[in-house]
Amino acid sequence: FAVVLAPIGLWLITQGQQAVFGSGDLLTLACALAFAAHIVSISVYATRFDPIALAIVQIGVVAALAMIVALAVERPLQAPESEVLVAVLYTGLLGSALVLGVQTKIQRYTTATHAALIFSLEPVFAAAFAYAFAGETLGVTGLLGAAVMLGAMVVAELKR
Template sequence: MKPQLKADLAMLVVTLFWGSSYVFMQLGLGDLEPFNLIALRFLLAFFLAFPLLYPRIKRPEGKTLLQAFVLGGLLFGVFATITTGIKSTTASQAGFLVSLTVIFVPLLSVFLGAKPPARVFAGACTALLGIALMTLSSSLQMSEGDALCIAGALFYASHILVTGRWAGHSDPLQLGVYQLGFTAVFALLFSFLLETPRLPESGVAWVAVLALGILCSAIGFIVQTVAQRYTSASHTAVIFSMEPVFAAVFAFLVFGEMLSLRGYIGAALVLVGLLIAELDGSRWLPHKKRREIPPASRENMPV
C-alpha cells in the first residue's frame, strides 16, 4: 500500500473519531460540567502522549513552550465554546457548524496578506445559506448553542493559522504534545474557579472521557501530525469535510437525532460549501485542455 494511501486512510479514521466526539461530549456532560470534562479529556491525552513521545519532546526550547502556551489557550477556546454550546444544540448540528473552520481559515488568512481564490468566497456564501436554514428560527434568531459552535469554528481556524506560522520554526510534535498539557491547565483553572471539579461517577461518563481523551485527542492529534507528512493538504481538507457527516451518523445511532427537512437541506448546503471552497476543479482538466482555454475564459474558472 502506498504511503499516501495509508496516510489518507489514517486521516479518515481520525475524522471518524472527531465525528464521534460530539456524541461523547454530550454523554460526558450528563455527569460533568463543561470545563471539568475538557480538563479530564486533555489531562488524559497529555499523560498518554508525553511518555510515549518523550524521546522526541524532551528539553523543549523556551520559545516552543511559549508558543505551545498560546496554542493551548486557543485550543481551550475551541473546546470551551463547543463543549458549552453543545449543551443547547444537537450533536449533528454542532458537527456541521464547527466544520465551518474549513472556510474560516482562508477567510481569516486575508488579515495575514493572503488572497484566497474565488471558490472560497463562493463556498462561504453557500455555507452561510446553509447555516441560516439550519439555525435561524422563524423570528430570525439563533440559539446560544449554535452561536457558540460557530465561535468554536473561529477559534479553531485561528488555531490552525497560528500553528501554520509557527510549526516551520519549532518542532511540531513538541508543539502538539505541550499544547495538550496547557489546554488541560487552562480548563482545570476555569473548572476550579467556576465549577466543582471531580471524577466521573457513571460508567457512561467514564466511557465518554476515555474516548475523548484517547481516541479524539491523543491518537487524533498524533496521527494527524504524522499522516500529514505523507498526504497533500487538498486530500486532508476533503477528508476532514466528512467530519459533520460522521457526526450526524453517530448522533442518529446513539441519540436517534434527526434534523428537520429544512435542517437537512441546510446541512447539505454547508457540506457543498466546504467542498466548493476546498476542491480545485481545474485539477481534473487534462493538461492539454487547460492550456487551450483562452485567458478570458480561464478567469471565470475555479483556481
C-alpha cells in the same frame, strides 16, 4: 466562495424549522472563529516544528488551563467514579490527543482553508450517524444545509 457556503450550510442544518438567531448561535460563531484561528495556527507552526511535539504542547497547555479554570469555578474536587474516569480517559486520549496529533501531522500537507472545510463537514457526518444509529431525522432545511456544505467541499476541490 466555499468558505462562505460551509457556514450557511451549517446554519441550515442546526436551525431545523426555526430560523431564529439566538445567544447560543453567537457562542457557536465565537467557537467557530476560535477553531478557525487554531486551524490557521496549525498550518503555520506544523511546518516549523515537529507536529507530534506541537500536539503534545497544545494538549498540555489546554489541560493546564482547564485545570486552573475547573479549580476556580467548580466545587471541591472529589474522586471520580470509575465510569467517569474511563470516559475522560477515552475522550482525552482518542477524541483529543490522537485526533489532534493526526491533524497536526497531516495538516502540514494541505492548506488551512481545505482543512477548515473538511472539519466543517463534522455536522453532516453527525447528522448521518444520528440518522443511521439513533433514528433522528433532518428535515428539508437540514438536508439542504448538508447539500450546501457538501457543495462547498466540491467548490473547494474544483479550485485546486
